[in-house]
Amino acid sequence: MPDNATPSLAKRLVCALKIEGTLKEKRPVHAFGWGAKGEFLPSAVAKNYCRAFHFNLARRDDGSLVTYPVTLRFSNGSGEAKQRDSWSDVRGMAARFHDPQDDTRATDLIAMTLPEFFNATPEGFAAFAQAAKSAPCRAQTPWEKLRDMLHLIQPMPDPYPGQTRRPDEGAIRYADKDARAQLAVLQAATIGVPQSYLQASYHAVHTFRVTGFGGTNNVRFEWRPVDGVRPHDPDLTPEPGSPPVDPDDFLVPDLKNRLKNSAAGPHVRSRPMRFSLMMTIGETGDDFNDPSRPWPPRRKRVFMGMLTVNEACDTEKVSFNPGLLTDGVAASDDAILWTRIEAYRYSSEQRGGTPCPFAEGQ
Ligand code: HEM
Structure with a gap:
């Protein structure tokens, strides 16, 4: 082990x-x-x-x-x-x-x-799990979306009807700092149904x-x-x-x-x-x-x-x-x-x- x-x-x-x-x-x-x-x-x-x-x-x-x-x-x-x-x-x-x-x-x-996991080490995954805890979310305004696009940042998807919390924002913030998490976080953000x-x-x-x-x-x-x-x-x-x-x-x-x-x-x-x-x-x-x-x-x-x-x-x-x-x-x-x-x-x-x-x- x-x-x-x-x-x-x-x-x-x-x-x-x-x-x-x-x-x-x-x-x-x-x-x-x-x-x-x-x-x-x-x-x-x-x-x-x-x-x-x-x-x-x-x-x-x-x-x-x-x-x-x-x-x-x-x-x-x-x-x-x-x-x-x-x-x-x-x-x-x-x-x-x-x-x-x-x-x-x-x-x-x-x-x-x-297809890939969020981290290579248990300590890294612990930090990721902490950062990606479900937290309050809201729809971005059209101006915020435009600002993101101008900065070449993918705007956040609108929450589903009735969705008030999600892990996405925390996961993306984490991935901005830890390159290892980026592939899986991106895949998870767009995985769909x-x-x-x-x-x-x-x-x-x-x-x-x-x-x-x-x-x-x-x-x-x-x-x-x-x-x-x-x-x-x-x-x-x-x-x-x-x-x-x-x-x-x-x-x-x-x-x-x-x-x-x-x-x-x-x-x-x-x-x-x-x-x-x-x-x-x-x-x-x-x-x-x-x-x-x-x-x-x-x-x-x-x-x-x-x-x-x-x-x-x-x-x-x-x-x-x-x-x-x-x-x-x-x-x-x-x-x-x-x-x-x-x-x-x-x-x-x-x-x-x-x-x-x-x-x-x-
Ligand atoms: C350190 C990393 C991980 C931790 C701490 C973790 C933790 C857990 C825990 C605690 C459960 C519930 C187990 C139970 O009560 O029987 C679970 C279920 C599950 N995990 Fe993970 N997991 C990790 C990584 C992964 C990975 C890499 C995969 C994909 C291969 C995965 C896929 C699943 C699936 C499919 C279930 C449901 C299993 C079932 O139907 O009983 N997990 N995970």
């Missing part, structure tokens, strides 16, 4: 992230979420790169391909007490792969729609060390939706059979509707409920321990398998943890990743989550 990833800092971060007045049993961030079950089919090449159980393409005695059960939670990044699906926000996708041969074995992959949780790409952000027949590689994982990435269009005519759109709460109804259509059988037109798991292989010179920095675009990318989302399930008490890894996948020396391991454990305790049954001895 890197020296600067201390348990006390992790706990302090959890307390700093929790918004006053929100329910104790809710997560301090990603408070609103929805659970699902799915199955993962590894690609034919996945096991060459990684010997982890869920990348092993195998056949059963009857010749059918083994798929790996997956527990999922999709979420909105905010920890605010009120759910606001149509407000711009980072979205999350937490996945736990289970080994059907060994029910004591599982591994987590936690990802979000932001997906049409569906199933139409967004999710990035695991950190580097992991994966080992397979060909040796060990430093890699980053990303989920790509088979249905394509699509921003939310509030004027879009809803599909037949879909419930009336509530702007505060349409992402979960969309998922439930898609699941219902896909379960109804092939006579009902249903949209693909699948994600490709892509793995990018880092090269010498890439930063393996800094989740705030992108790698150059021309890196080798490998298709590791396909996830199909199948049915709804309750995962509010589940405790995902980015440190729940299995043989073949190891954490890099990224101090943010190591800090998260303790932070998620502590947060789960605080909110009365079910302790992770797979994390014994970690």
Whole structure:
């Protein structure tokens, strides 16, 4: 574990992230979420790169391909007490792969729609979290917007109707002083809203060390939706059979509707409920321990398998943890990743989550 990833800092971060007045049993961030079950089919090449159980393409005695059960939670990044699906926000996708041969074995992959993180160090992220606390906001006057544009500064977006507080102003002020935060803050400020949780790409952000027949590689994982990435269009005519759109709460109804259509059988037109798991292989010179920095675009990318989302399930008490890894996948020396391991454990305790049954001895 890197020296600067201390348990006390992790706990302090959890307390700093929790918004006053929100329910104790809710997560301090990603408070609103929805659970699902799915199955993962590894690609034919996945096991060459990684010997982890869920990348092993195998056949059963009857010749059918083994798929790996997956527990999922999709979420909105905010920890605010009120759910606001149509407000711009980072979205999350937490996945736990289970080994059907060994029910004591599982591994987590936690990802979000932001491709890079806000900082490279836990101390830096603590300072950022403090600066970016939700604070009162207002619409800029036309003159203020003009002044910003003349100074080549992007004017702040107008608050949504009913929005009186937001983290944006503090985050931008912080990024003006700390260049490391600029990329993620800019991306977060313009991230918008997906049409569906199933139409967004999710990035695991950190580097992991994966080992397979060909040796060990430093890699980053990303989920790509088979249905394509699509921003939310509030004027879009809803599909037949879909419930009336509530702007505060349409992402979960969309998922439930898609699941219902896909379960109804092939006579009902249903949209693909699948994600490709892509793995990018880092090269010498890439930063393996800094989740705030992108790698150059021309890196080798490998298709590791396909996830199909199948049915709804309750995962509010589940405790995902980015440190729940299995043989073949190891954490890099990224101090943010190591800090998260303790932070998620502590947060789960605080909110009365079910302790992770797979994390014994970690
Ligand atoms: C030091 C940095 C970070 C801290 C302190 C932090 C803290 C937390 C905490 C306390 C939770 C609630 C955990 C629970 O109660 O079960 C959480 C949830 C979450 N975080 Fe982070 N986080 C950090 C970085 C990240 C990064 C880099 C990602 C993206 C890969 C991420 C994505 C998520 C997601 C998707 C959830 C929801 C998980 C679920 O559905 O259970 N976080 N985070």
